[in-house]
Amino acid sequence: MQQIFTKAMARNIFLGGAAFFLIIYVVLTVDTWRQIPQRDHAERLTASVRHGKYLVDSNNCVGCHTINGEGAYYAPELGNVYVRRGPDFVKAWIKTQPTGIAGRRQMPHFDFSDADFDDLNAYFEWLSHVDTNHWPPNVQG
Numbered sequence: 358m359q360q361i362f363t364k365a366m367a368r369n370i371f372l373g374g375a376a377f378f379l380i381i382y383v384v385l386t387v388d389t390w391r392q393i394p395q396r397d398h399a400e401r402l403t404a405s406v407r408h409g410k411y412l413v414d415s416n417n418c419v420g421c422h423t424i425n426g427e428g429a430y431y432a433p434e435l436g437n438v439y440v441r442r443g444p445d446f447v448k449a450w451i452k453t454q455p456t457g458i459a460g461r462r463q464m465p466h467f468d469f470s471d472a473d474f475d476d477l478n479a480y481f482e483w484l485s486h487v488d489t490n491h492w493p494p495n496v497q498g
C-alpha cells in the first residue's frame with residue numbers, strides 16, 4: 358500500500374503547528390500584559406479603594422453579585438453600580454437592607470460605618486474606570 362503521509366511529515370506538521378500556536382499564544386499574552394496598566398488604572402488604587410475592595414471581599418458580596426461578570430448571578434452586577442446608581446444610592450441601599458418586600462430577592466444587612474461607605478464607593482468608582490472592553494455585555498440593574 359502506498360504511504361502518502363510519512364511519519365516524518367506527521368511529526369513536522371505536529372511540531373510546526375505546536376510552535377506556530379505557541380508563538381501566537383505568547384504574542385497575545387504579552388499584548389494583554391502590555392495593555393493592563395492603561396486599562397486597570399492602578400494609579401487610582403488609593404488606600405480607600407483597597408479598603409473598599411477588602412470590605413467587598415471579606416463580606417462575600419460576590420456570593421450573590423457579580424463584579425465585572427465574576428461571581429454569582431443572584432443579584433445585580435456591581436462593576437458598573439457607581440455609574441448606574443451613584444454613591445448616595447449605594448449607601449442608602451445598603452443601610453436599608455433587607456427590604457422585606459414579598460416576592461423580591463433579599464440582601465442581608467451589613468453594618469458599615471460612614472468611612473466604610475466612603476471606601477466602598479471609592480472602590481466602586483475605581484471599578485467604573487477599569488476598561489473591561491465592555492465586559493460583561495448588556496448588564497442591567
Ligand code: HEC
Nearest residue numbers: 416417418420421432433447450461462463464465467498
Ligand atoms: C445574600 C445575597 C447578597 C449578598 C451577600 C449581597 N447582596 Fe447586594 N443585593 C442582593 C440582592 C438580591 C439585590 C437586589 C434586590 C432587589 O432588587 O430588590 C442586591 C442589590 C444590591 C445593590 C443595588 C444594586 C442595584 O443595581 O440596584 C447594591 C449596591 C448592593 N446589593 C451591594 C452589595 C454589597 C456591597 C454587598 C457586600 C457587602 C452585597 N450587596 C452583598 C443580594 C446580596
